[in-house]
Amino acid sequence: MRRTVTTTALVLTAALLTGCGGSGSEDGPKPAGKPSAKPSAAAGAPGAAGGDGPVSHQVTLEVRGTGSTLVYYNLETNKGEQVTLPWKKTATITLTTEAEKKAGTVVSVVPGSVTDGNGMLKAAPCVITVDGKKVADNAGADDKNPGSSMCEYTLK
Incomplete structure (x- = not known):
């Protein structure tokens, strides 16, 4: 059995x-x-x-001014840090998929406050350059238009 x-x-x-x-x-x-x-x-x-392969761009985020402030940015990762001004961060961003190339990826910087000539706090000036060309800044930011105090760009 x-x-x-x-x-x-x-x-x-x-x-x-x-x-x-x-x-x-x-x-x-x-x-x-x-x-x-x-x-x-x-x-x-x-x-x-x-005929396209991966597309790479050199992206630079810059916050101008003097003193120190808190800066939040989205470059390769989202990060916030206390920095001494002027501040600059550069990275090479590579778009590899067709979706990334078509829809893009957002890079941004949100500068903290600095004291202006009148002793008032305002957003620090910021600039984004892509491959050496300025693509965004917050030069128009003021009390009447606070929404533009950040710099943002969709990289395609």
């Missing part, structure tokens, strides 16, 4: 492994190869069709 159960278990195991292995080796690689080939082709096709 024990020998019969063991033999039956071995035969069933062999049959299952052969059945699974046989269909997997005949049918498995073909379906697996086709779907993986399609995404690779699809991922490469837009870049190949447009």
Whole structure:
């Protein structure tokens, strides 16, 4: 009885492994190869069709003025830090996917307050440059237009 159960278990195991292995080796690689080939082709096709690969930009965030202030920025990561002015942060941002190239990624800097010539607090001046070209600043920020105290740019 024990020998019969063991033999039956071995035969069933062999049959299952052969059945699974046989269909997997005949049918498995073909379906697996086709779907993986399609995404690779699809991922490469837009870049190949447009002739574009990854696109890199040198982005510089700058906060001008004197003294120290708190600066929040979104460059490679979101971060806030106490800095001594003038302050500058540069990074190379690489857009690799078609979605990133089309929709873009936002880079920004929110400067803290500094004292102006009249002793009043105001947002420190900020500038964003991309590949050496100024793309955003907060030169128009004032009491009537406080929403523009930050600098923001969508990098595409």
